[in-house]
Structures are given as structure tokens and as C-alpha cells.
Amino acid sequence: MLKRIREKRLAAYTTRYNPGNRNRTHNLLLSTEALDHHVVGVGETFSFNQVVGKRTRSRGYRPATVIVRGEYTEGIGGGICQTSSTLFNSVERTGLRILQRVSHSKEVTYVPAGKDATVSWGGPDFRFQNQLNRPILITAQAKHGLLTVEIYASDEIEYQPKSTPDAPSGDPETETVPRPEERQPINERAREYKRDPLPPSETPDTAESDSERADSPASFFMETSRAFLIFTWNRFSKEVMKRAE
Secondary structure (H helix, E strand, C coil): CHHHHCCEEEEEEEEECCCCCHHHHHHHHHHHHHHCCEEECCCCEEEHHHHHCCCCHHHCCCEEEEEECCEEEEEECCCHHHHHHHHHHHHHHHCCEEEECECCCCCCCCCCCCCCCCCCCCCCCCEEECCCCCCEEEEEEEECCEEEEEEEECCCCCCCCCCCCCCCCCCCCCCCCCCHHHCCCCCHHHHCCCECCCCHHHCHHHHHHHHHHHCCHHHHHHHHHHHHHHHHHHHHHHHHHHHHC
């Protein structure tokens, strides 16, 4: 089945990073490994936070630069927003339905302006839905200063690709945490995240009714079973693909 899903490449996007920044590079490797060979079935919703998981020291993530309220600081898992941003651009090129995408409170340099997707556990997430007629396969790799996310499907896929700008070709800006005496007053406007509008199916009224339906025992059982099957399949598929390679 996986071999068929990988028959046709729908889109690819590559961003640059500094491999000399070891902690940040380590976090990129962990997050791309979590994404690699992930399958999103027809009609399914992908959540970056759910797939990659919580970024903690116990799971191997290291402290690196993050952006908080428009300013550089240090946090566990710093750098993974480059993974989510690269994924977002590849997803957008495929024409998949974006459900949630939030920009940073400070412009980043590894993607064009306004083409980033910040994520944090318990906060902003990057979510999309596979509204196409076939499952899709996500591959992700960070190597030699290049982070690439590709999306594949079988030859029977029907989709409308989009043209989007490539990532900057130069080396990304070095993210430096300012010393206490160099810190600027917090820009209150930086609290206002730039959110993409939700599609009609995700309006508050619809979302509320969906949550009510999800409270029923039958719905809870079905969703739990479905999530377990998807998790098991993705773990199995990754092992199969790695052995095949």
C-alpha cells in the first residue's frame, strides 16, 4: 500500500538552517523524524502537535532559540517551527485544506514573509485536512543544512496544485537571545497572532455542534479506536519504509 501511495510526488518544499547550531539542529532532526512517512487518510485531519508530540527534555528535545511576544528567548524544542513552516508550505502547494495556521509574532528568515507556521504545545497548532480522493504520504528530512518536506500520493490522486514562492536561498539569520540590558519593551501588538480564517466547516457554530456529538459514548469509542489504528499504522509503515530503503 505504501509503495502505491508514493507513486506520485505532489509537492516539495525546502528551507535552509545552520547545522552549526547543534541544539536547534537536533530539535529539527527529532521533529522531522516524527513527521517522516506519516500517512493522512482521506478526510482525516492532521495536527502537528499531535503527530510530533510534546517537546520536553525527557523526549530528547534541547533548549534553543524561540520567539515569544516578538522577541528571541530560549526554550525547549526551539527551532521546530521551521519544521512546521516547511510542512505548511508543502501542504499549501499541494492544495490541501488549511484548518489552522498562525504566524510568528516576529518575522522569520527561513521562509518568505507571512509563510511561516508557529507551533507550541498547548498553544498555536498547524492543522490541515486531506480533502482529496486518496491518502497522502508525508516525508521529511533534515540534512546538510537543508530541511525538505515532500508529499506523495498514488497516481489516481485528483488535486489542484498551487504556485507559492520558494524559501530564501541565502543562509537564515542567526537568532540571538538579547542580554537583559538589551531587551526592548514588549510590543503589545505582538500578542495578536495572525491567523488564517477558518473554512465554513470550522466556524464556531459547527465546531460547537461537533464537540457535542463527540461527547456521546459511541462517538468517543469510535474516535479513540480510529486514533489508535492510525497511530499503529503509521508506526508500522515507517518501519516498513525504512527497511525497504
